Amino acid sequence: MNKKTIYLLLLIIIPISALGQAVEVSPPDFIKTIKFKSNTTQGQLPILKLGEPLVLEFDALNANEEDFYYVIEHFNYDWTPSVLAKAEYLRGLDNQRILEYYNSFNTYQVYSHYKLQIPNIQTRAILKTGNYMISIYDDYDELMFSRKFMVYEDLVNVGVNIKRSRDVKFVAEKQSVDMVIATNSFNFNNPLETINTVIIQNNNLNTSISGLRPQYTLGNQLIYRYVEESAFWGGNEYLFFENKDVRAANVGVQFIDLKDIYHSYLFTNIPRWDRPYTYNPDINGNFQITAIDRTDLDVEADYTMVHFSLLHEELKDKNIHIYGNFNAFAIEPITQLFYNTENGKYEGMIRLKQGFYNYKFVAIDKYTGTLDEGFISGNFWQTENNYKVLVYYRDLGARYDRLIGYGEANSVDISN
Structure with a gap:
């Protein structure tokens, strides 16, 4: 019996209240650039009108051309499992293989780009409004990652x-x-x-x-x-960089280096909590894939190792992380910066696809795990x-x- 079958049986056997709220699962390190596309958004929280197509894309960097499968589940407003049967909110079938994928072309980092669109031949329609989770499994029924999305009808x-x-x-x-x-x-x-309401700031659930x-x-x-x-x-405006040309320094990039792949070294940042607010247009933590002299960004944009640094004294009770929608605002081991005693900086690096990215530095309490978005950047009502x-x-x-x-x-x- 595979894990997906066991999970479905648990939904039947275990009381709904015992399952708690659904939580997005972050992908393994070889899956990158998970993004939704719609008529208005890319790389953002997908809030779709009933009948609008859902498009999910991601890259697998292991060059194995693996098979991936998708499962869609319906949830209540508070992300506890819904009692609806699959046939009540889906027309057709899920737990199907993602058929559309393409291999990268002329890149240092080899990867396969996967694309799932709903409706498709197997999953013909989403029938009900509300909260949904789409989960991606590999050929061994291992959960790779999950992402939330919402479907609404315009009644009020x-x-x-x-x-x-x-x-x-x-x-x-x-x-x-x-x-x-x-x-x-x-x-x-x-x-x-x-009536229940949910307020979301900058697409961050x-x-x-x-x-x-x-x-x-x-x-x-x-x-x-x-x-x-x-x-x-209020927070502060996001920092940003753009590396659409991997061979030359661009906005926010101090210099580049070619090793196994290109490395982009960003300018060192400083804390902003004690500085006056300065308006600096951003895209509220989101990202946009872009590359010069490329016709198909899905498979021709390359990956670079992006190096971040923050000039700050060492903190004994807090960890510093890179924060943004490039990974759905998740706090992960790959986002953590480590203190370099030789130069007095927090440093870290993340493998990212070419593009324009927003990011900020946030602090996590080592003992409670509490996130403080404004500890480094500050909070301003004008933001x-x-x-x-x-x-x-x-x-x-x-x-x-x-x-x-x-x-x-x-x-x-x-x-x-």
């Missing part, structure tokens, strides 16, 4: 406004999200119990805020204007951040959470 209007924090203690460091859900043609039953209830109703509108509960740390609001609805007696609305705003329009 979601107004989003970004305000400075109403808490005077954090007015210079936090941003607050106000929401108005308008229900012109959709009638809610007991919205305090049936790890720091999302959920479980907020409407504070009051005004006509056909549900109003959310919290003081503390909907506030996020430009993207916010997404998802509205879920489970009618009385319903068996799953429908995702009925989606709103978005940017703090560039922040007000008091």
Whole structure:
């Protein structure tokens, strides 16, 4: 009996509440550049309208042309497993092999590029809105990685406004999200119990805020204007680099070197928490694959070893990590920097595909594992951040959470 079959049996035998919340599984080191594509996004959190195709792509750097298989599962708004049967949310079959892949061409790093699009011949449609997890397995039924995505239907209007924090203690460091859900043609039953919202900053599910209830109703509108509960740390603008030309230094790259593959050495960064805020346009932690003199970036863009460094005294109680959407904001061994006593810098390196990348340095408490995004970069109310609001609805007696609305705003329009 393979592992996928065992997992499906566990869903039947074990009570749903005992399984807890779904967590994304990070890939092994030979799988890189996992990204979703849609009409509007690349390398970002995929929030798709019902009927819009889902496209998942990734590279395998072991040059074995392995077979990979995909499994799709439906979840409740809080990422606990849904009680829906597979046939209720999928038309067709999953647990199928990814058929489309191509080998790299004219690159130092040999890799295979895999592409999965849904709908396809086997999986013809996603039928229900809500939260989903797609898991990728190898030919030995080993889980390689998993990624979350959402499917919504446009049934309510979601107004989003970004305000400075109403808490005077954090007015210079936090941003607050106000929401108005308008229900012109959709009638809610007991919205305090049936409506759930999730607020996401910069496509990062790890720091999302959920479980907020409407504070009051005004006509056909549900109003959310919290003081503390909907506030996020403002953070700072992301640092960035671009290595679209592997043979020459580019934006953020100090110099390059050719070994087994090209190595890109970035300029050394310094802490910014004690410096004045400076507006510096970024893409909010995301990345874009790009390379000059290449026609097909999927297979012609090369991989380089990118070297990061931070000028900082050694910290006894914290670890320093590179943070960004290049790995879905995961804290992993490959993202950790190590202190070099000879030059007084934290240093590390990550193998990344050519492109434009946002990143920042974050601190992790060695004893509690607590993430502090602003420890190195600081927190400023002026920072430009993207916010997404998802509205879920489970009618009385319903068996799953429908995702009925989606709103978005940017703090560039922040007000008091």
